[in-house]
Every structure is written in C-alpha cells, then in structure tokens.
Amino acid sequence: MKLKPQVPMPKRSVEERIRSFSEVALGYSEEEAIAEANRCLQCKVPRCVEGCPVNVDIPAFIKKIRERRFEEALEIILEKNSLPAICGRVCPQENQCMGRCVLGVKGEPVNIGGLERFVADQKDRMKVRMKVKAAPPTGKKVAVIGSGPASLTVAAELAKLGHSVTIFEALHEPGGVLMYGIPEFRLPKRIVREEIDYVKSLGVKIETNVIIGKTIRIEELFNLGYDAIFIGSGAGLPRFLGIPGEDLNGIYSANEFLIRVNLMKAYEFPKYDTPVKVGDKVVVIGGGNVAMDSARSALRLGGDVTVVYRRTEEYMPARREEVINAKEEGVKFLFLASPIRFIGDEKGNVCKVECIRMKLGEPDESGRRRPIPIKGSEFTIDADTVIVAIGQRPNPICVYGEKDVKLTSHGTIVADPETGKTSRPGVFAAGDIVTGNATVISAMGGGKRTAWAIHEFLMSKGKS
DSSP states (O other): OOOOOOOOOOOHHHHHHTTSSOOOOOOOOHHHHHHHHOOOOSSOOOHHHTOTTTTHHHHHHHHHHTTTTTTHHHHHHHHTTTTTHHHHHHHHHTTTHHHGGGGGGGGGOOOOHHHHHHHHHHTHHHHHTTTOOOOOOOOEEEEEEEOOOHHHHHHHHHHHTTTTEEEOOOOSOOOOOEEEEEOTTSSSSHHHHHHHHHHHTTTOEOSOOOBTTTTOHHHHHHHTOOSSEOOOOOOOOOOOOOTTTTTTTTEEHHHHHHHIIIIIIGTTTTSSOOOOOOOEEEEEEEHHHHHHHHHHHHHTTTTTEEESSSSSSSGGGGGGHHHHHHHHHHHHHEHHHEEEEEETTTSEEEEEEEEEEEEEEOOTTSSSSSEEOTTTTOOOEEEEEEEEEOOOOOOOOOGGTTTTTOOOOOBBOOOOOTTTTTTSSEEEOTHHHOSSOOHHHHHHHHHOOOOOOHHHHHHHHTTO
16 A cells, blocks of 8 residues: 655745745645644554653544544643644654654654644634643642743643742743744744743743842742742753854854844844844854754845754754755755864954864764864865854753752753652752753653652642
C-alpha cells in the first residue's frame, strides 16, 4: 500500500516574508487538518505519546479532528498541555512525538505539531479554556520565579489544584524565552500573551520588574507566607567565544540582539525607541535554533547574512524546518569553519572575521564528530555586524548567597530530575536552570512533574 504524503503546511511566499516579521507558517485550514488527521493509523500502542514530554493523548485528539469535534480535541490537549498554541509552533516534534510516529518508518510522519497548532488556534479556543476550573482553594501559597515555559506550566498546574500562585518576572513583560528569544515570524507575541492570559484566568498573579535575589530574597518570600518556591529562571546568560576582538563595536550576543528585536521591538524603530545596528554584511556564529532566529531576523532588517558553523550541515542542532526557511530566504551558510579573531577598523568597529577551516574527527561526548582545525587554513570574511549564537547558560542570581541551595560547577541548580526538589526543603526547580539550555517542551515536561511534587509537599505540610 502506497502511503499518502504529509499535507504541507502553507507558508508565506519568500518575497513577502523576507522584509516582514509576520508569521511565516500560516497553519492548516480545516480541510487540510482533517486530511492530515486521516493519515494517522490510530496505533493501539501509540509510540508518539511516549515521545511527548507532557504525554498528550495524541491519537485521541487527532481522532476528534477527523470527526470535526475541534473543541473536544482541544479539551484533550489541555488535560496535559497548558500552552498548546506555543508548542504547536516551536516544539521540535520531529525529534519527539513525530520522531516516534510509525508512518515515519517508511514515509512521512503525521504532522502532529501542525495539528496541535490547528486545534489551539480555533476561534472558540478561549471558550474551551474557560471550562477548565480550579479545585477548591487549599490555602497554600506558592512563589514562582521566572515566567518562561517551565514556570507557566508549574503555575497553571498548581492553580488548577487549588493553590494560590504568584509569578515573579525580572523583565517588564512575562513570557521568558517565549517572549524575548523567539522571533515574531516564528512565534507571534499575540499567541504568547493569549497563552499567558489563560494561565492568569486560572487565578495566577504575575508581578513584573522583580528580580528575586536582588529586589527580594528567597528567605523573604518564605517570611511573606509562601509555603513553597519554584525556580524556573531559565538560561539567560550568553556564551562567548573568548577570542581576540570580541569587544569590538558591532558584535552582539544573540541574547542581546534577540531581546532588542523581539521584546523591545527594535524592528519597528523609530516607532519603538530601541535601535539595533544591522550592517550590510552580517555574520552569525553558531548552528542552533537561536542562530537561525538571529540570522533570519538580521536578514529582515536589511543585512546580507552568512552563518558560520564549525561542523557540516547534517550536524546542525537547529530544526531542519528552520534551516530550510533560512535558505529559502537567502541566508548563506559557511560550513566547516570557526572564527579565531575579530578584526576592527580605526574606530573600533568590527570589519572582518578571521576564521580557520575545520575537518571532522571522531565523535565527541555529544555523539557528533569533533571539529578539528586545519593548520594554515586561515581566511577572512567581511563583517560589519556579528551575532554570537553559541548557546546560553544559567544565571542563578536568585540563589546567590542562599547557602542551602546547591549549584553545579556549570551554574545550574542541583535538583531531582523527577521531583524538582533542591537541597533546601520547600524550594523546587526545573527547566533550563536545572538542565542547561534545552527545548520549550522539555522545560514544560520538567515543570509538570515538579508541579505534582510541589502539590504533594504542600498537602503533606503540617501533617504529622
């Protein structure tokens, strides 16, 4: 039997999107979604569910799409996932649920992410969400530090269980990496705000411009009557290359560049008062999703963009879909090369990047072949803007000085991977602050597990 191909997700034309921050993927129509849902085999042992970090009942919601019962499909998703419109857009489904789809063995897997997005984007979605009711109040208070995917998941789950939850966010708008790290053309801010509104509708309070560890300390939160504290502050510090010339003007960390463009709307300057310099020749260092987001943002701001990556394309950690989009839009790629020095002009502005060519050796601890410099192969490329996108690291500012909360040598918080329990009773942690830089859905999975551990802790508190 010949397998039907996956129904393609409609996208804006390249000509339209390269100078626009409007969302690129347009989502399935009703008929397209039903056609794609009809490809699902409804396996008796659904391996796709095993691949979902929050264990959404995927065959069940797809079956409801087939039957045009879209509200019921959303209800099924919301049982396990409080942020489906976000997950349908940015989760690496190809490595998780779709990576386990039986159809993918001999053909193309079901586009589970596209179907999740379709359901979450239905016009009646908020009506369905309002049906979700919280349990009777328990009288217990929980403070949640950070407002990214792990924190929003913990807050929603605990609120549904009847606890009083307050989120403390350091920046002026909640959402964490969802708001400042992912461009509008991939995850519209409107979607993030709507998902946060749903969490707030459960009774969760959000306080912005509060830096836990500076504005207020963890001990003070306990003194204010909070019974438990969850830390989900993510991995927001940039990594740098540590090579000569990295302090020249025109060199950004991807964190700064994307925060300016995304959260502070530099792409609408001067309407929004946040300038961002993008020259004619832009070089982006790195091969992950953040590098693709930086490259595609810089291209939309007028730059001629080249991504420099030290391995070959097959080893790029970025989602394949994002690499294809970047190529379609005109981003260039220079593989098997790594920067060794930035060269500046007489005014201290970057003007060239000196690189060295690489070859691949034996696999390293990541399972990818290790890049090895080729002696004497140095060369330069022109650049008046450089964006360094080689990963992020945690900044556990909230626990500095808190001797009872242990940290690893990498700055992550030591916490049980299943329960989120830290070395201090009543303090829990999950997401990137524990695992290091990872995906949105893995942070949500950690948050979901931790929420239940917090609930058990709260309900046993005071019992003999």
